[in-house]
Amino acid sequence: MKSLRPLLLALLAAACAAPLTAQPKPAAKAVEPVRLAFINSSAFLDETAGIKQLVRATQGLDLEFSGTQGELSLLNEKLRTLVGELSKLNLDAAANAQAIADKQAAGQKLQQELADKQHAAQEAYAKRAQEVQAPITAEIGTALRAFAKERNIDLLLDISKLGDAVVATKDGLDLTADFVGAYNAKHP
Numbered sequence: 001m002k003s004l005r006p007l008l009l010a011l012l013a014a015a016c017a018a019p020l021t022a023q024p025k026p027a028a029k030a031v032e033p034v035r036l037a038f039i040n041s042s043a044f045l046d047e048t049a050g051i052k053q054l055v056r057a058t059q060g061l062d063l064e065f066s067g068t069q070g071e072l073s074l075l076n077e078k079l080r081t082l083v084g085e086l087s088k089l090n091l092d093a094a095a096n097a098q099a100i101a102d103k104q105a106a107g108q109k110l111q112q113e114l115a116d117k118q119h120a121a122q123e124a125y126a127k128r129a130q131e132v133q134a135p136i137t138a139e140i141g142t143a144l145r146a147f148a149k150e151r152n153i154d155l156l157l158d159i160s161k162l163g164d165a166v167v168a169t170k171d172g173l174d175l176t177a178d179f180v181g182a183y184n185a186k187h188p
Contacts, residue, residue, distance in 0.1 A: 035151075035155070037173050038159045039159070041160050043160075043176050043180070052184050052187075052188065053136055071117070075114045079111060086100065086103045
C-alpha cells in the first residue's frame with residue numbers, strides 16, 4: 001500500500017500540472033454597432049400633429065358612437081337622480097319604507113341596464129374600431145419598417161409601449177415627427 005502512495009501522488013501532480021489552456025475556448029462573437037431610434041405611437045392620434053388618416057378614422061368612430069354615448073350619459077344621470085331621491089327618502093326611513101324599496105328596486109334595475117348597455121357599447125366600439133383602424137395600422141406598420149430601412153435603422157422602438165423603462169435618450173433619436181410627416185405626405 002505504501003508503494004502505491006508515491007505513484008498516486010505522482011499521478012495527481014501530473015493531472016494538476018496539465019495545462020488548463022489545452023481546453024478550447026469558445027470564440028467571442030463580435031457585436032456590430034446598432035443604429036437605434038424610437039417613435040412614440042401615442043402621438044399618432046394627436047389631432048394637430050398626428051397621422052391624419054388615423055385621426056380621421058378615430059373621429060369618425062367617435063361620431064358614429066356619439067348617440068350611444070349620449071344614451072349612456074342619460075342613463076347615468078337618471079341613476080344619479082334616483083340615488084339622490086333615495087338618500088332624501090332615507091332621512092325618514094320609517095315613514096317611507098315602501099317608497100325606499102320601490103326606489104331601490106328601480107335603481108338596481110337601472111344600474112343593471114346601464115351596465116349591460118355599457119358592455120354592449122364597448123364591445124360594439126372595439127369591433128368597429130378593429131374594422132376601421134386595422135387596415136390603417138397595418139399600413140402604418142409597413143410604412144414604419146420601410147422608414148427604418150430607408151434611414152438604415154437597425155432597431156426602431158415604440159417608446160409609448162416601454163413606459164418608464166426609458167429614463168433618458170440622446171437628442172435626435174425620436175423620429176416620431178419625421179415619420180408622421182413622411183406618412184402624411186404619402187397618405188393625405
